[in-house]
Amino acid sequence: MNETKPQQTIAYFSMEIALESKLPTYSGGLGILAGDTIRSAADLKLPMVAVSLVHRQGYFAQTLDADGGQTESPVVWDVAKSCRELSPRIQIEIEGRSVHVRAWQYTVEGIGGHEVPVILLDTGLPENFDWDRTLTDHLYGGDSQYRLCQEIVLGIGGVRMLRALGHHDVARFHMNEGHAALLGLELLDERARWFQRERFDHDDVEAIKKQCVFTTHTPVPAGHDKFPLDQVRSTLGRDDIFDIHEVFCCENELNMTYLALNLSHYVNGVAKKHGEVSREMLQPKDASHHYQIDHITNGVHLGTWASPSFADLFDRHIPGWREDNASLRAALNIPEEAVWQAHQAAKARAIKEVNRRTVAGFDLDTFTIGFARRAATYKRAELLLTAPEKLKQIASRVGPLQIIYGGKAHPKDEAGKQTIRKIVQTSEALGPDVRLVYLEDYDWELGAILTAGVDVWLNTPMPPLEASGTSGMKAALNGVPNLSVLDGWWIEGCIEGVTGWAIDGLAKGKKSKNRTPLDAKSLYQKLEKVVLPTYYGQRDDWLRVMRHAIALNAPHFNTQRMVQQYVVKAYFE
Template identity: 60%
Template sequence: MSQQFKIELDSVRDEARIAYFSMEIALHPAMPTYSGGLGILAGDMIRAAADRELPMVAVTLLHRKGYFYQRLDSGGMQTEDSVEWVVEDFLQEFPQRAAVSIENRTVHLRAWRYEVRGCTGGIVPVYLLDSDLAENAEWDRSLTHWLYGGDQHYRLCQEVVLGMGGVSMLRALGHHGIERFHMNEGHASLLPIALLDEQAERAGHDRVTQEDVEVVRRHCVFTTHTPVPAGHDRFPSELINQVLGRVETEAMKEVLLWDDYLNMTYLALNLSHYVNGVAKKHAEVLRQMFAQYRIDSITNGVHATTWTSPPFQALFDQHVPGWREDNFTLRYVLGIPPQEVWQAHDQAKRQLIDHVNRVTNVGMDAQDLTIGFARRDATYKRGDLIFRDIERLKAISAGVGRFQIIYAGKAHPQDQQGKELIQRIYQARDALRGYVKIAYLPNYDWPLAQLMTAGVDIWLNTPQPPLEASGTSGMKAALNGVPSLSILDGWWIEGCIEGVTGWAIGELPTSVSFEEERSARDAAALYDKLEQVVVPLFYHDRERFIDVMRHTIALNGSFFNTQRMVLQYVTKAYIH
């Protein structure tokens, strides 16, 4: 952080200068205000900002009904229930009110406050917007109930509440000195529209002009997390006109360059002075998708204190005091005696195995090599890649060394292919019975992620390149000395030092490939690496395996964290 900016921050410590907008934020394990990686990343970002005492405020939606609670039957069929939680147990309601216009109706909003406290005493307030007020129409009251629920109409109205309602609420709460508005993914892309309204009014313009656009652009920052075209929200012009109900919509088309569909990613790209992807490879892919825009990269990280298990926290406290305040000092983990590292890992592993056996009755053995795989069940993440050759897996387990696999993950309620993927994993579990123990843990959430990323021996990741924007679960595992065995995509291209921090599956792809042959090659490479390297190392050269564990913490844990990430946002996006 530059000295000039630090002085500026110190002088306005009590006044937010940065506003961070995200459709989902993981704030507390018992608050279902997130669905997965995007929300966890947002929460980790805010926790790191509080650690660094940045003058930040965050805005999201309340999500009274959460994402969903996952149930799995004996065959892996997923069903969903609403998540019930008591808002008042966690949040403070504020008396201020704001409003947005949706379909020419006034939708009133209130804000609930949650304070994120950092390790140095810094606080980042988070405001959760709530439309469930008696003065609103019944349908409008539900707009802040479900995370990623409903159809396009519901989604667009939610994005109006987040982006435009969020700006209105910040003003109502007295936040008038904000210099940077950070949009975490395209769900918040209507935020600059509210800023354009403010700017045009200040300038005395009766409609938005290019001059207004340039002023607003200087205040906006945009981070996109997906290289998948379907991940970028698009809404037809008729729906935009219907929901916004604004006379100036047609005039804005000229300035903001859209025609029959408004792509929310393009909207944010056009109205942001700084845009970034979330890994170096991801930014390369984005520059191909959006060639006319300048797109930088800031690789994701995870909040070290949140994702380091209690046994490793105690170990770091003893040998690397101050690691919470300065994650980079984790490089000194290389000096910790190997046996102490293994003892900390063994404690975390036994906690996980005990949980798995209680929940699934699989009878896993804490002495066996344990592989973890947990993420959203989307087909491009290829959670069943390892099961392409059941007989090969049996041969490795019987001839080289026993291993067991722990799975977790949710499929989106409308993603039938994702649900079928879970069922295929259940079928593989049955086919491998007696050779490889497999457990699928239901309702993957924050506490379960903490258990899994700390307790397995190897973290497996098998996305279809180049569709993994970044990924962060392997970073969480790294903080706990768990090496990754992963396809070279997303963050792992940057984090993999072969045989030092983990192992790559196959080679770095030189071109985009969606062919079936790609999966066949990747599966063969995975089997080879398991059979020839990972399993023998675990059982026959434990000293070398622990050395990989220590390097995983020292090299990847010390760098792929939100402390480093937030400082990069400060220097690249917030002070320029």
Template identity: 55%
Template sequence: MSTVIPKTGPVAYFSMDVAADSAIPTYSGGLGVLAGDMLRSAADLEISMVAISLLHRKGYFDQRLDSRGNQLESPSKWSPENHLTRLGPKVSLLLEGREVRISAWQYRFVGITGHTVPLIFLDTDLEENDAADRSFTDFLYGGDERYRLCQEAILGLGGVSMLRALGYGDIHMFHMNEGHSALATLALMEERDRQQSQYRLSDGEIEAVRRQCTFTTHTPVPAGHDRFSSELVWRVLGERRADVLKQLRVLNDSLNMTELALKFSGFVNGVSMRHGEVSRAMFPNHNIDAITNGVHAATWTSAPMAALFDRVIPDWRRDNCFLRYAIGIPLSEIRQAHAQAKRDLLHQVRWLTGSQLDEKVFTLGFARRATGYKRGDLLFTDLERLKRIARQVGPLQLIYAGKAHPRDDGGKAIIRRIFEAAAKLNGDVRVVYLENYDMALGQLLCSGVDVWLNTPLRPQEASGTSGMKAALNGVPSLSVLDGWWIEGHIEGVTGWSISDRDAENDSDAEAASLYDKLETAILPLYYKEPDRFARVMRSAIALNGSFFNTQRMISQYVRNAYQRAADPHQQFLG
């Protein structure tokens, strides 16, 4: 595949969190995992890319759950020295009138040909900084508004400075993964006007910056976009930078980081077809395209399924499109590979919880951030009906996982409600909740359950990628039609839908639809027609695994973003 992707100049990819490895807790969920998968595929496809993030010495947090589902948080424990290489250069950034020094660490993604993509972690934990400034790169998505703005300044402004200090003087494109790094656009404008005491950029110079920038938005609701008060911006960034933002008409009563990135990016995209539609309605004065997310196939395919692909489709790692040919794999071999993945998962469940689940029982999986719009407790709307389905149609067992943000009381309440439901279902439906969900656990869950459940409030699922990981492993989805599932869903072929796409959000009606699909379609197929169920498994791989991957995704970015945004003949709306 790499031979047909047009070559571009070097790309700098900015992301507040990146999942480089399960042992490096610098990610919280989907955004960081997507960033890591993007960089893994860039390495596989020999794309010239470097990434910038923050070190997050104390990670997101480690989660523990008590017997009632109360979430207990503690800082993640890890040592950068054991996983990363410290780099020599340091740069300075003025924050609140103080000079904050920034150092760097490096992780390298190694592709299938040996090509590497460096990930640069920025670190302020230096002796020359005061104690408060040293903590700026401690917690991912922690602290108050001031802490977050300082972090975003370090990522955007400090990130560009560090790239230059490391010798990356020829960056062709700056790609901002969400608005956290939007101040990188200000850094690029400053580079064009270093010598002037009064900041005055021509329209042509601003347009030149826009042609250097790509912005991917992941947030489908206005409340999710970072916004900082003008008073805080003036205090943290200083008078000169705040005045520039005001002149550029992005700082009024507040600074919206998404608006800043939108205004100064030549290419902007949402992360699914539906999310593109939602984003265009939210920001009607901007051109917003869509490039649907994907996952790194080799990372998320279980060992037994990968061994099957290696034998039957030997080029699948080099070119994920070959997964289309999974349609020719005998059903018995699909079942056998999945059965081993299921055993691996249930073995880990027993090790973590002491609960021994039955590998012959239909197993439903749900693992994602615990927050209101994800509706992790929708399945438990009618416990008596769920019991009746298990007794009359076929037994089922449920595996849950996911963290709630420390300040998300609603998300924490959902976890408690799942624990309460599990207690009431005891004896009829087995439910386990796995704590401290991370990449390693995600790999086991997505590959080892029988069906993957997703129940978001529409249109708040920008994309979702866990169902894509499941599809690679022959695990079909049962999902609300939102995000990527609108594109990946073929009823009874790649999985099943909950309600119709155009129906209004109605949790009771959607729960009823969920129960109907389990009772009349999925469980009868699983227990009475295993070959037909295996055909759905195989179709999920061939149709969805071959498309919803980061090889396809990054090739679209190269063609539609990196090349198109830099084209001097391309016109953009401001």
């Protein structure tokens, strides 16, 4: 990237971005989605620059003891080995101090050679105070003050760094979640200074809205950052901004989601259902104001998540699928036996990894369920284990089971940690017909192995709290059917008995204060009456579902289609 040449570009801001499997610049789904977005933008030759923090000590490495107790440790990496240091330096004000920021560039290259630079901001400079040097160390670490300071670095520092690098003609600023919303404040201040005014006004707000796009990713309240106004005043060193109520509309707090909403001309959720939930959840009580919230369903970067055996299969039967993801609809023409062989190769890889990490003694012929995602209580990871005796009976009557779990709990999420402990401790009571492992330190590499290598992918969130859920898309790409609750993307991707199966304990149109027992009953029924009998006794039917999972889901649930929708709806409309 030429550091001084102005570019008409899309500036994509995200607190986390998964760049490589071994670089700890992400924690989970949000970061993986950001990385896949950038890879598809590079494939499509989209003029984009991405901005994030360097996260010198990562999210954390997870270790589990024999009882499932989680401990965390930093993941330190050598930034200079993977990134190029850029020459500009910028400064931002935090708590009345000048904090110096430098930038590192990681370059993502698309399939046609187009490059998208990723700018990683870094406060680890000797001229900064000791505490300020740590602000770009820990992803989602520290307390509320640490988080606010990080978001100042990302939003305000990110805009200033882009200007220092020569990006003076950015077409759109895309906020991937509300963490970057303070970029809007910097844009407002920029415009006021341009017109030689000390403060921004309504006309500035309207102008900045045209430049900003906001994607919200969570219907869970804890996922929306909020800071008390006194904390914001002392940290930013100003209180004039709160006089503009059309920007800072929440009393007694700065809500980063509403700041992003108020400063964006286009807002979207990440699945059709999530768009509906967001429109209901985020509308203010004041009926005089109404937010237009669209949806663009998430996807995955197919070239990244196709396992080696399936990538080879597609190369042989559907050449050009990386350039044209929609061409995978032709997967129905791939011979069934070739699909099965590719799956068995991916499964052998997963079984080998499980047995390398544990003494579980998993085997290739046993039906294997995969469940791996962040260990948050609303994900209901233990739904499959609601009635261990019932699960054992199903396995003894219909066929044995192997279950692979994985996922980290946030260091401060004690309920999530307890979920992990319950799962690990339940494994001891399941007996020989149901083998269960919980693999520690779930990450990109392990995720790729498991989503491709299990026989069915399980997802059991409490509706409507799953915004999207991209792991199931990776599974479908590799011919692995989903067995999941109808929430997030699966509402759009599920064709019962064709692409997979739905878990739905409620009759259509019914509601329940506690649907978990009903969903558990539905899950057990599907396993006993449909899924296991088909796998063990009706191989042709199983292969039909596998091929349809690829042909009907992969051509749509990919970031190539997703980015093209952003181009049409949000970037260059």
